[in-house]
Amino acid sequence: MALNLDDAESVFEFVVTQGNGIKGLVDSGLSKVPEAYVQPPNERIDKENAIKLELPPLDLSKLDGHGPRRDEVSKQIIRAAETLGFFQVVNHGVPLHLLESLKDTTHKFFGLPREKKAVYLAPVTPTPLVKYGTSFRPHKEKALGWKDYLLMQYTNDDEALRHWPQEIRGVLLDYLRSSIRMVKTLLQILLRNLGVEPNDSMIDNFIANKMINMIFYPRCPNPDLTIGIRRHSDISTLTILLQDEIGGLYVKIEEDMDYGKKGEWIEITPTPGALVVNIGNKQWKVQKC
DSSP: OOOOTTOHHHHHIIIIISOOHHHHHHHTTOSSOOGGGOOOGGGSOOTTTSEEEOOOOEEGGGGSSSSHHHHHHHHHHHHHHHTTSEEEEESOSSOHHHHHHHHHHHHHHHTSOHHHHHTTBTTTOSOTTEEEESSSSTTTOSSOOSOEEEEEEESOHHHHHHHSOTTTHHHHHHHHHHHHHHHHHHHHHHHHHTTOOOOHHHHHHHTSSEEEEEEEOOOOSOTTTOOSEEEEEOSSSEEEEOOOTTOOEEEEOOSOBTTBOTTOEEEEOOOTTOEEEEETTSEEEEOOO
16 A cells, blocks of 8 residues: 555554654655644643753763762762753763764664564564564554654673674664663662662662663654654663754753743753763653654
């Protein structure tokens, strides 16, 4: 059946069922966002009134050793976690060239032919460790998200090497290995603030379930009508986000703060070389078109 952009069932079949994704939809030459992707007004992002947050990133190199510099950064981490729940970090131990490779790897995968990506669609994927799709719950969402994604669960290196897509698994494993020290350090600081003295076993339990979610946001003709990821809270303890230079990450303020009032949305503007740390229960969404 040929794609009919004016027919919702045709669009769903092409994007979701066949696995062409949003990228395939854009590549088809559409001139307007299909009705299925038009978000209700309360879900759209008012870019004109959103607050642009340009707080300096936290320098994790100051955590090396002991003394006032370590205490200062630890307090900044705790305050950020308790208030907005999002903060950016630099000197985090992940090589900058690896961060660039991650971005390139994302474009590489989503640039593959449909046949190579569609083998990981939920109904047919050969492994529960890898899932490719578009909206997270396309059969239940009233308005679909403008994104494609590849979700990979990590159990161990052997299974990742066996099941993750061959084109990208090496870079992703390198990232996991290089970021683990940062994650453990952040957890130690946050747990000690709660009066808990963590040991290695406790930290290992916190990070036992690891996953990588690569998300691709193709350009769209009407970015004011749609959204990449609707408002949500993560179920993870920590989410580590890598933004590109386009940005588009928005976080909801839960209590009145120095830089905004409860209920307002803040844009976390990207900082070159930085990673974004998200405390899992904070609401956020992505406008990236």
